[in-house]
Amino acid sequence: MSTHRRVWYPYASPFDPCPPITAKTYSTPPNLFLGFQPPNLEQFTPMQALRTGTLWKVFYDPWYSPYEAPRDGDHI
């Protein structure tokens, strides 16, 4: 799991009508942590940048559905 996911554990009642989801996750993308972008960060190649949507490796944080099978080349 991406280091930009956080997890929390909601209360589950013995009388919950649906099977409880005991752990819930949420995204905390890299833009929350950097402040003003520092100089000389590592870059993707131009082709990788066009595919990922960012030139900067530090900002790349792709989202995958938990129900989706990853494909070759999904993770750079």
Next chain:
Amino acid sequence: MWLYEKKLQYPVKVSTCNPMLAKFLVEQYGGADGELAAALRYLNQRYTIPDKVIGLLTDIGTEEFAHLEMIATMIYKLTKDATPEQMKQAGLDAHYANHDSALFYHNAAGVPWTASYIAAKGDPIADLYEDIAAEEKARATYQWIINMSDDPDLNDGLRYLREREIIHSQRFREAVEILKDEQGKKRIF
């Protein structure tokens, strides 16, 4: 003035005939946190924002229109050959009754787009914080759509769009830092 380049910002490929996905995607087309709302919000706020960050709002507002075009292409591809029966099964019967397979600016629940989705307070910090919130909400919307979509090619495009939301949020946060900066302070790089 704008120059139009007759291609999409990122290629849109749809691999399965699934009009139901169009129903979800329209949230990013005419929803409160969709690309239309984003583009109009930034391109309107830029007139009354300090000149150091006008260019940023122009650039991001313009890019949002490129995203709008991608979303439109996805919705169009998903519905263009759907029969009335398929539209009914996908829950798009109300849409079909009014629009056939034409696109329209409403959200996933069919509520038409309204200018009250966007704000222009005239206070630079208030406006930029709204913009940051809008980007984070659009990022979350993409997550929920990806979670419901089983089309890997479509998800590839949605992941690209979600990554752009992260970058836009970062740039708006930097704009806030620029405006917070002490005036007349000597900067040494």
